[in-house]
Amino acid sequence: MQALGARRAFLRSSFPCSRSSSSWKALGNCRAPSIVRLGRRGVGAIRSMAYEDDVRLAIKAVSLASRLCQAVQRKLVANETQAKADQSPVTVADYGSQALVSWVLERELPPGTFHLIAEEDSEDLRAEDGSEMLKRITQLVNETIAADGSFGSTVLSEDDVLTAISRGDSPGGPSGRYWVLDPIDGTRGFVRGDQYAVALGLLDNGEVVAGVLGCPNLPLASIAANGAASDDKAVGCVFAASRGAGTVMQSMDGSREAQRVYVSSVDDSKLAAFCESFEAAHSKQGLTANIARILGVSAPPIRIDSQAKYGAMARGDAVIYLRFPHAGYREKIWDHAAGLIVITEAGGEVFDAAGKPLDFSMGRFLDLEKGIIATNPSLRSAVLAAVQTAIKEEESALKGVSPL
Numbered sequence: 067m068q069a070l071g072a073r074r075a076f077l078r079s080s081f082p083c084s085r086s087s088s089s090w091k092a093l094g095n096c097r098a099p100s101i102v103r104l105g106r107r108g109v110g111a112i113r114s115m116a117y118e119d120d121v122r123l124a125i126k127a128v129s130l131a132s133r134l135c136q137a138v139q140r141k142l143v144a145n146e147t148q149a150k151a152d153q154s155p156v157t158v159a160d161y162g163s164q165a166l167v168s169w170v171l172e173r174e175l176p177p178g179t180f181h182l183i184a185e186e187d188s189e190d191l192r193a194e195d196g197s198e199m200l201k202r203i204t205q206l207v208n209e210t211i212a213a214d215g216s217f218g219s220t221v222l223s224e225d226d227v228l229t230a231i232s233r234g235d236s237p238g239g240p241s242g243r244y245w246v247l248d249p250i251d252g253t254r255g256f257v258r259g260d261q262y263a264v265a266l267g268l269l270d271n272g273e274v275v276a277g278v279l280g281c282p283n284l285p286l287a288s289i290a291a292n293g294a295a296s297d298d299k300a301v302g303c304v305f306a307a308s309r310g311a312g313t314v315m316q317s318m319d320g321s322r323e324a325q326r327v328y329v330s331s332v333d334d335s336k337l338a339a340f341c342e343s344f345e346a347a348h349s350k351q352g353l354t355a356n357i358a359r360i361l362g363v364s365a366p367p368i369r370i371d372s373q374a375k376y377g378a379m380a381r382g383d384a385v386i387y388l389r390f391p392h393a394g395y396r397e398k399i400w401d402h403a404a405g406l407i408v409i410t411e412a413g414g415e416v417f418d419a420a421g422k423p424l425d426f427s428m429g430r431f432l433d434l435e436k437g438i439i440a441t442n443p444s445l446r447s448a449v450l451a452a453v454q455t456a457i458k459e460e461e462s463a464l465k466g467v468s469p470l
C-alpha cells in the first residue's frame with residue numbers, strides 16, 4: 067500500500083516550490099513564485115490546512131485538464147462535439163478533462179481511497195461509432211501529459227482512458243470521501259468560445275470541504291457590472307478553497323501572485339450587481355429580473371456561463387447569484403460543489419429558495435427548494451425575501467390570481 071509519506075513525496079516533487087509549509091504557496095503551479103497575501107481573516111485562518119495536500123493535488127489535476135481544454139477550444143471542430151441522450155453537448159475536451167483529472171487523482175491518492183462522482187461516462191465512447199472520438203481523446207490526454215513533463219514517459223492506452231472516465235460513476239452519499247468533478251462546466255459556453263470551468267470539489271461525510279475552479283477564459287481583472295472593459299486583458303484564473311483556509315485566486319499561467327479574495331461587502335441592494343446563467347434555458351431570467359426589481363438593483367445582470375460565476379462572485383465582481391432552473395430540472399452536485407466552497411470561504415453564503423443550505427449528502431443530485439442563491443451575509447435576508455416574493459408572484463400569475 068502506498069504510504070502517506072510517498073504521497074507527500076509526490077506532492078513535493080510535483081510542486082517543488084511547495085515545501086510542507088503552513089501556508090499555501092504557489093498553489094500547485096511552480097512556474098512563478100506566489101505569496102499569499104493575508105487578508106481580513108489573518109494568519110489564524112490561513113493556518114487551518116486540513117486539506118492542504120488535497121488542494122495542491124486538485125490544482126495540479128485541474129490545471130492539466132484546463133490546458134487540454136484550452137488546446138481544444140483554440141481549434142474546436144464540429145466532429146469533436148456530440149449530443150448526449152439529453153441533447154446537451156459533450157466534446158472531446160469534456161471526456162479528456164475527466165480522464166486526466168481521474169487518472170491523476172487515482173495515481174496520487176493512497177490505493178482504495180479514491181472515489182469520484184463525475185458528469186461524463188464512457189458508454190457512448192465504448193460504442194462502435196465512438197472509436198474515432200476515443201482515439202482523439204487519448205491523443206489529447208497523452209499530449210497534455212507529455213507537455214506537462216512531470217509524469218515521466220507515461221502513455222495512456224485507449225482502455226486506460228475509458229477506465230479513468232468510468233471511474234466517475236460513484237453514487238456518492240452521506241459518509242466517506244468523494245471527489246466531485248465537472249470536467250467542463252458550461253460546455254455550451256466552451257463551444258461558443260466563451261466562459262467555462264473545470265470544477266473539482268471534495269466531499270467529506272456529505273459536506274464540501276475543498277474545491278478548485280479552473281476558469282481559463284475568465285479575465286484576471288474584475289468584470290464591471292456596467293460592462294466597462296479593463297485595461298488588463300489577461301485571462302485565466304484558478305480559484306482554490308478549503309474549509310477554514312479561505313479562498314485564493316491565482317493566474318492560470320502562474321505569472322501573478324496568488325491572493326486571498328473576498329465577496330463584496332455591499333450592503334445596499336440598490337448598489338448590488340447580480341450574476342446569472344448565460345443560457346436562458348438554464349435559469350428563468352424573467353424571474354431573476356423581477357427579484358432584481360424588488361431589490362431595487364439597477365445594474366444589468368452579469369451573464370456568464372458555468373461556475374466561473376462563483377469565482378467572479380468570490381472576488382467581488384457581483385454580490386448576488388441567482389439560479390432558477392425551469393420546472394422538472396434536477397441539479398447535479400458537480401455543477402455546484404467546487405463553486406460553493408469557493409464562495410463560502412470567501413465569506414459568502416449559498417442557499418436555496420427556502421433559505422436552507424445545499425445538501426451534498428444525497429448522492430449525485432441536489433434535492434432543493436426551487437433554485438440556488440448566493441450572496442453576502444449583509445444582503446441575505448433582503449435577497450431571500452425578494453426571492454420568496456417573486457416566486458409567489460410567479461405562482462399567482464400562473465394560477466391567474468393576485469398574490470395579495
Ligand SMILES: Nc1ncnc2c1ncn2[C@@H]1O[C@H](COP(=O)(O)OS(=O)(=O)O)[C@@H](OP(=O)(O)O)[C@H]1O
Binds near residue numbers: 254255342344372398
Ligand atoms: N435545462 C437546464 N436547466 C438548468 N441547468 C441546466 C440545464 N441543462 C443543463 N444545465 C446545467 O447548467 C450547467 C451550465 O451552467 P450554467 O447554467 O450556470 O451556465 S450557462 O447556462 O452555460 O450559462 C450545465 O453544465 P455542463 O453540462 O457541465 O455544461 C448543466 O449541468
Ligand SMILES: [Mg+2]
Binds near residue numbers: 185
Ligand atoms: Mg454537460
Ligand SMILES: [Mg+2]
Binds near residue numbers: 251401
Ligand atoms: Mg456543469
Ligand SMILES: [Mg+2]
Binds near residue numbers: 249250251252253
Ligand atoms: Mg460539464
